[in-house]
Amino acid sequence: MQYQDKKPEDQILVIFGATGDLTRRKLMPALFELEVLNMLPEKFVILGVGRSSISDSDFREHNQNALKDVFGKAKDQKLIEGFLQRLFYLQADTQNEESYIALRKKLELLKEQSSMQNFNLIFYLSTPPSLYEAIPGFLAKASLNDESEGWKKIIIEKPFGYDLQSAIQLNESLKKSWKENQLFRIDHYLGKETVQNVLVTRFSNGIFEPLWNRNFIHHVEITSAENFGVENRAGYYDQSGALRDMVQNHLLQLVGLIAMEPPASMDADAIRNETVKVLQSLRPLSEKDVVTHTLRGQYTESTIKGNKVKAYRSEEGVSPESQTETYAALKFYIDNWRWGGVPFYLRTGKHLPTRVTEVVIHFKPTPHYLFAKQE
Structure with a gap:
């Protein structure tokens, strides 16, 4: 299937942390899906x-x-x-200001080689969070936030x-050099099909x-279960845990949509304004x-299913005395x-036991149940 709607403007996508796991497993396959669907710009460089x-x-x-x-079919190979x-690729030290001068020169060269009319740029930070302040700051110093020749966005x-x-x-650091409409704080969980279906269903x-x-709903259950461990994310996960990794971002965003x-x-x-109202209505938890x-x-x-699984504290990169939670559950109210x-x-x-992302709405029982078992 191909989409014939108007294509996006010509642009260059810059991925910081391009040799990392997120780029290889998620970003590139997603971008190639757009290629298959004919939804990429005519002139598009990564x-x-x-x-x-x-x-x-x-x-x-x-x-x-x-x-x-991921794409094994013969027709996909071409x-x-x-x-x-x-x-294309550029080696750079993301904490060195001179690297961003080299980056700008490389981008200008790619724009010229691709015969792009505008200098539209998207910067995607597939990096450790410790670089979230440094990279946008250095980009601004190299005038890569200047929109006089085309829009600039950072993800x-x-x-x-x-x-x-x-x-x-x-947030304050980012807004010193970037306008709000240039900033995209992404929660990739909202792109899941289950999440998208919430809006359609409602x-x-x-x-x-x-x-x-x-008046009609008794309670609501939201579950995001995984049937695997931390794998190669132990260095990050042991500093965050399930609450920070899943609850305060992915699942609360889902609560907002529901x-x-x-x-x-x-x-x-418009959607953001309504979800903010939900978050403002959450009843604070007392001690x-x-x-x-x-x-x-x-x-x-x-x-598990005949396979021996090691404990979280035995995972590579995890302290043997770690108190980090790998499971979290809570009950709360929206006032x-x-x-x-x-x-x-x-x-x-x-x-x-299983891998599932689901929302279960439990409606109130009928006032008189006709199908009770006979004594």
Whole structure:
């Protein structure tokens, strides 16, 4: 299938951390999907930036192997070859200001070689969070935030700060050099099909919305379970845990979509405004509530479906005395007219029996049950 709608403007996508796992497993396959659907701009270049000393051809080969693992059909192989010609690479020290001068020169050269009319740039930070302040700052010093020749946008993945104070500090740092409409704080979880279906289910079906409130709903369960461990993310995960990794971003965003009032439109600002109202209505947990309404756990050594699984503390890169949770669950309330008194339950964890992302709406029982078992 190919989409014939108007294509996006010509642009260059710059990926920092281009030789990392996220780029290879997620970003490149997603970009190639757009190539297959004919949804990429006519003139589109991907510039990978990283510390590794490799050539353009090395970078293409690195991603070719990853794409062939995902797209094995013969008809895809020709498309892969064409897609790879869009890829270029620049070795750079992201904490060295001179590297950004070299980056600007490289981008100007790619623009000229591709015969692009405008200097449209997207910067994607597939890097450790410790670089989220440094990279945007250096880009601005190299005038790569200047939109006089074309728009400039920067994409930052979660985690957006470690706590409230660091998140505020990061936000203030970014807004010193970048305008709000240039900043994209991305929660990739919102791109999941299950999440997208929440909006369709709620707002394209007249049968559900009149029932979507405290008068008819008894409680709501939201589950994000994984049947694998931390794998090669132990260095990051042991500093965050399930609460920071999943609950305060992915799952609360999902709560916002489930509980929000109908937006005025499907515009990003309209949806954001309604989800913010939900978050503002969350009932704060008291110290007593933390004891009775929350649960934290950590997976231990066990045998799952005949396979022996090591304990979290035995994972490479994890302290043998780690207190980091790999499972978290909580009960909370949204204090507004629509949801007053309806309990919401969140749970997420690793090495659980199955892999599933689901929202279960439990409606109130009928006042008189006709199908009780006969004595």
